[in-house]
Amino acid sequence: MKTIQKAILNLLFLGIGISTWSQNAKLRGIVLDEYKQAIPNVSISNGVVETQSNSNGFYEVSIPSNKKLTVVFSHISFKSASIVVFLKPNESIEFNPVLNTLQEQMSEVIVTAKNTKRIQGITSITPEVLRKIPGANAGVENILKTLAGVNSNNELSTQYAVRGGNYDENLVYVNEIEVYRPFLIRSGQQEGLSFTNTDLVQNIDFSAGGFQAKYGDKLSSVLDITYRKPSSFGANFEASFLGGSMAFDAVSKNKKWSAVTGFRYRNNSLLVKSQETQTNYTPTFADVQTNINYQASAQWHWSFLGNISKNDYRYQPLTRQTNFGTLDQPLALVVYYEGQEKDQYATYFGAIKSTFKPNDISVLKFIGSLYHTTEQEYFDILAQYRLGEVDANVASETYGKVAYTRGIGSQLNHARNNLDALIANIEIKGFHDWKKNQLDWGVKYTRESIRDRVVEWEVIDSAGFSIPPPIVLPLKNEPYSLYTGPLVPYQNVRATNFTTINRLSGFAQWNSKSSIGTSTIWYNAGLRFHHWEVSAADEIGKSQLVLSPRAQISIQPNWDKDMLFRFSGGMYYQPPFYRELRDASGMVQPNVKAQQSVHLVVANDYNFKVWNRPFKLVSELYFKSMSNVNTYTIDNVRIRYAANNLAKAYAQGIDLRLNGEFVPGTESWFSFGYLKTEENSQNKGYIARPTDQLLKFGLLFQDYMPNIPSMKVYLNLVYNTGLPGGSPSYSDPYVYQNRLRDYRRADVGFSKIVIDNKENSIPKKWLGNFKELAVGVEIFNLFNNQNAITNTWVRDVYSKNQYAIPNYMTTRVFNIKLTAKL
Structure with a gap:
């Protein structure tokens, strides 16, 4: 009744x-x-x-x-x-x-x-979307790659490029504390875990350009993440074929102490074994993070953020066969491997933050952090290859195998690389609010100490003849002519660096609001400074200083349509980090200048309703003019810099994003981006940069079955045109401008919510202790597209042609996931 x-x-x-x-x-x-x-x-x-x-x-x-x-x-x-x-x-x-x-x-x-984030041009992502959307590397970066202007063609990597920049040009903050990634990572499958633990996240803000002076000195983007402060006990659990995680919320009785702690374990074997290369692959990626809060009084608040991460990477390739060519002339590359790779990455991070509120209009913050990483990269891998024609006769016993050999050869890679880095930061920040004006300021001191030893070489033998590096003279033309020059490795890098960098940076910015007629206007103007000096083992670099003015203006007319117009820009500098100081020979160049970029962004933000549900369309037109450019090459996720400032460049494009409740109660979005970025080195002319993406489409969609609302469906779809990363290693980019294939990927997830705390249909037995319990199935690379990350170049000794054999990423993979919340 x-x-x-x-x-x-x-x-x-x-x-x-x-x-x-x-x-x-x-x-x-x-x-x-x-x-x-x-x-x-x-x-x-x-x-x-x-x-x-x-x-x-x-x-x-x-x-x-x-x-x-x-x-x-x-x-x-x-x-x-x-x-x-x-x-x-x-x-x-x-x-x-x-x-x-x-x-x-x-x-x-x-x-x-008043919507502060909308005014500042910041994209916010809810934690629920973050945790539910499927991906080979599910997490913050997985969601970012669906946004316009954010590009990546590597599902095994958490790295991303924004509006023509590279992986080193993105700022990442957790609780206002800058975080770092390992230095020696060269492939996505080595990265393991992102620093950000999605189980601990409360808020995610992202800006793809034109950001304010309060953020640091990078050229491309800002990712600002806040971990939650719990108000009651809770726990989250997740387990799948790729690993598992646990997160706990704890609060003291007097509510003064609270903490969130997360444990994660990851194993990429399921993904790596789906690639063409057959391997013995035994990695271990694990970390523990905690964020502890203490409310000392109404004016004082303390917090500690800590992270310990250990990646133990074991990789032993066995065999590989890659088919390519045409239907009329099918070819294949067959490779047999010997040797293995043993890498270790251990990082330790700790930060203390104190917030003091002396009165109602002022807040002071004191932040100290320490980051320590020890990295080891050891490998000896011999690859012996056979290039030939494939038997295409279905009735043949050797169907699909190499029937006629065009070329044979071998490649031996060796490395004994070690790095030890210690980065310390001390920062003071202030915020003052009076009437319609706000003032933010901050001063930060950073000391970076890096000890690095590089010993790596590569020897290539084709058809019995050693291949010299492209820069060695006289040129070899064997077997057609006799070669009498020295035999040298195709590449040989040996260096030992002891580098110290001292930095002093700071900012001041002003915010205000006023009206012109019936329109509301928000102003932001700020100035950053950055002073640094590099000390190498035998040389002290010049003391350098840069000033970075930035500004934003947002206008909201009093129209029937809810529109906001935003204009932002300024001077952005990126003082060199250690990777940018190390040239192709492994030596540190202490006088590398800061790369400079002038940003101009014009945006329109339009809120409207369709089917009586909220929608938003954001359009951004941007242009970046760059000088003192430090050119680089990208191999997988490894960036190698020229360590000079002999180029200029530009990036221009448009980003569109439409998001809203396409399905009632859920958030989905569609994004489109056009990007053109080119560089001119030493006045040789403009050529495409390594991140010249051209076109980008992204779709994130959530749905549920009307008759079974507890059955959820999540779709993550990305299409990128090919990057100019298909040229031979160490080739002159002005000679080779090959592009990789277009990147096409769709990941889909199905989730059945068994228990939902909003429904009281579960008896109060042991299952009644769960607030949420769900079982899901994920399909990665739903359409089994072949996406290439690089090319392997093999020479046919008879025709003297070189063939680009794609190094494909993962194929279709199935995963089962269980999630629970207490």
Whole structure:
């Protein structure tokens, strides 16, 4: 009987809601504490309707229009906050209240809403989307690769390029603390785990260019991640064929202490064994992270962020056969391997952050961090190859095998590389808010100490004749002419570097808001400085200083359509990091200058409704003019710099992103990007840069079965045109401008939610302890596309031709995943 009554009441309320829909408005946002951390389970009431913020602090409440009402936000651990609203019919505004332990917040909301991230041109991604979307490397980077302007053709890597930049041009912050990645990584399958633990994430902000002065000195992008501050005990678990993870939330009885801790283990064997190269592959990627918070008083807050990561990489290739050519003339490369690779990467990271709020208008932050990495890269791999014609006769016993050999040869790779790096940071930041003005400032000291030994060489033998490096004279033309020159390896790098870099950087920026007529305008202007000096073993570099002015203007006209126009730009510098100082011979060049870029970004942000559901279309047109460019080559994910500043370059393009509720209650998006980037080295003329992506399409889609809403479907689709990375190693880019094949990949996931805490259908037995329990199936590379990351170049001794044999990435792979939440 109670069930029938509840159903009748629900239908009654639904009818009332439909009849009064046109008379209502909406108030939505995220409830934050005084340290900008989201607060879940906050009660929101307008005297008629009451709701609660979800686990991410988000809330949405319906407000009667044309009526002055008080909305109250209350939580047992915080002082209440209230606002007075007067909204027009169908008006939807965002308000992010701040609750603290001492004082209540009282304000009156005007019809125009304020959305800080929208004004700054920042893309926000919810943690729920982050955890659910499938991918070979699921996580933050996996989602970023679906955005316009963000490109990658390597599903095994967490690295990404933004608007013509490379992997070293992206800033990554966790809780306002800059984080780093290992130095010696040369292939995606060695990377293992991203620094960011998705189980701990509260908020994700991303900017693809034109970012403010408060962010650091890189040329391309900013990824700003905030870990959550828990309010109650909780736990997450995940297990799949690729590994597993655990995360725990803990809170003390007096609510002063809280912590989130995560453990992760990863094994890429399932993915690597799907490649053409047959291997014995036994990697171990594991890490532990913790974020501990202590609320000393209403004014003082302390936190500690720690991470220990160990990657133990064991790789023993056995055989490989790659078929290529045409239907009329099928060819194949057969390779037999001997030897193995043993790599180890151990990183230790710790940071302490203290936040002091002396009054209502000021906040001071003190941050100290230490990053230590020890890396070892040892390998001896002999590859003996056979290039020939494939037997295409289906009735033949040797069908699919090499029937006629065109060329044979071998390649021996050797390395004994070791690196030890210690990076220390001390930073002071301040924030002041008075009237309609805000001031941010900060000063940071960094000391980088790197000890590096490089010993690696490669010998190539083709048809019994050693192949010299392209730069060695006289040129070899065997077997057609006798060669009397010295026999040298195809490449030989030997260097020992002891490098110290001292940096002092800082910024100051001003924010304000005003009106011109009926339009609202937000201003941001800032200036960064960066001073550094490089000390090598036998040389001290010149002391260098750069100044970086930046500005943003956002205009929101008082139109019926909710549009915002944004103009941003400035001077961006990237002082060289250690990798940018090391040239092709392995030696450090201490006087490398900072690369310089002038950014101009024009954007339009349009919010609208379709099917009475929210949608957003963001369009950005950008141009970057670069000077003092340090040219480089990319092999898989390894970047090698020329360590000089002899080039200039440009990047231009347009990014479009449409996102919204294509399916009610879910967020999906479609993105398109056009990019053209070229460089001119020593006035030789403009050629495509290694990240000249041209076209990019991305799709992230979520759905559920109408009759079975607990059955979810997630689709992640990316298409990129080919990068200019198909040329022979160490070739002159002005001679070889080959492009790889287009990158096409689709990953799909199916998830069945067995237990949902919103449904009370589970008896209170042991299963009743779960807030959520789900079982899923993932299919990586759904259409089994052959995507190449590089080319192997093999010479036919008879025709004197060189063949580009693609090195393919992973094929179609199935994965089963179990997730649980307590």
